[in-house]
Amino acid sequence: MFRTMNPALSAAACLLLIIPAIAFSADPAAGRKLAGQCKTCHGLNGIARIPIAPNLAGESQIYIQNQLKAFRSGKRQHEMMTVVARDLTDKQIADVAAWYESIKITATLPE
Numbered sequence: 001m002f003r004t005m006n007p008a009l010s011a012a013a014c015l016l017l018i019i020p021a022i023a024f025s026a027d028p029a030a031g032r033k034l035a036g037q038c039k040t041c042h043g044l045n046g047i048a049r050i051p052i053a054p055n056l057a058g059e060s061q062i063y064i065q066n067q068l069k070a071f072r073s074g075k076r077q078h079e080m081m082t083v084v085a086r087d088l089t090d091k092q093i094a095d096v097a098a099w100y101e102s103i104k105i106t107a108t109l110p111e
């Protein structure tokens, strides 16, 4: 089936796959602004300020993004995060995930 596919069509299909990736290239600076909505619980620096919230500093963009989309779709549920994620766009999710990923952290093992 693929062998008989029109080459122009397959090129167009490839472009369709590439374009959204470019359109959603994440902007950590915009994400920093959006993180103003997260800081009460996760901190602007990604270090949690309430015990039931996780640290997000240095967490991978992919992981943060996947969790926010799961909260948004209802696949993952939490009384606070379901409300927070409900109205976020894909671009906002990519940006805020890029912000938290960009924070440099170090880990020190206990003695």
Ligand code: HEC
Pocket: 034, 035, 037, 038, 039, 040, 041, 042, 052, 053, 054, 056, 063, 064, 065, 067, 068, 077, 078, 080, 081, 084, 096, 097
């Ligand atoms: C009112 C407090 C509160 C606010 C505001 C809030 N969060 Fe959360 N967030 C939580 C809590 C609590 C959890 C833990 C959920 C659970 O136990 O399943 C969480 C979980 C998460 C997770 C999953 C992390 C993991 O390790 O699985 C991500 C990602 C996240 N929040 C991102 C955000 C972002 C981005 C914002 C701002 C747009 C935000 N949160 C705003 C309280 C908050």
